Amino acid sequence: MTGLQLESISEWFDRFVASFTGNEPEQQRNYDLKTNHTRLVQANIERLAEHLHLAAADRALASAIAICHDVGRFPQFRDYGTFNDATSTNHASLAITTLKNEGILDSIASERSSILLQAVALHNVFILPDNLDPVVARFTRLIRDADKLDIWRVLLDYCTAEPEERASAVMWGLPDTGRCSENALQEVAAGRMLQSKLLATADDFKLLQLSWVFDLNFDESFRIVAERGYIEALIGLLPAHQDCREAIEVVTNRVKTMAGRI
Ligand SMILES: [Fe+2]
Structure with a gap:
């Protein structure tokens, strides 16, 4: 072209x-x-x-x-x-x-x-x-x-914007229950990308996006993730609940392992 x-x-x-x-x-x-x-x-x-x-x-x-x-x-x-x-x-x-x-x-x-x-x-x-x-x-x-x-940026912008300035369709209208569902947590803790059909809450949506670290293809992408601090910021938006700990650890380890390679 x-x-x-x-x-x-x-x-x-x-x-x-x-x-x-x-x-x-x-x-x-x-x-x-x-x-x-x-x-x-x-x-x-x-x-x-x-x-x-x-x-x-x-x-x-x-x-x-x-x-x-x-x-x-x-x-x-x-x-x-x-x-x-x-x-x-x-x-x-x-x-x-x-x-x-x-x-x-x-x-x-x-x-x-x-x-x-x-x-x-x-x-x-x-x-x-x-x-x-x-x-x-x-x-x-x-x-x-x-x-x-860039979708990571979109989600972070959405979550940190004032409610009246939010682009309403970002979260697909999922209910904000302040919890992740158990199925979603189990998938991510097993190191698997989350399928959208498993989403039940707004926090599952954040978890789905975190699980994309299992599907990045290029070292430069991991460099960009590290530079922009997306993963740490997204983790900060998950419920501070004990249930989420294992899934968060698996995601963090994946990013650390990939960062160690580049
Ligand atoms: Fe698209």
């Missing part, structure tokens, strides 16, 4: 998001959240791509994948008023439909646009299939890490 092609996708994205306006400030906050998220995921992927010394054309492709990965969030929120895929629609599939309808990839070589579409389609699957083409797998891993690295 050329720099010019990337520029044209980036300009299209600005026009596309400008076509979504909320009647209420609360709606607009949710659109703005995804616009800012997209640009920060782009910055994350550019840092990872640079660190991996990708060629210029591959770096442009990685940036384009970041710009496109969440375009489904805009029609999802407009039509369903939520970011919870389970109660609405798969936002990655909606991104693919949107990108095709908008025709923004038509001028890009089909082998490149196919990589982009596959990476977008797979950015939110729980586990990647093992038989992926290695090039697709690499770009998919890049977007998955870059995305997680």
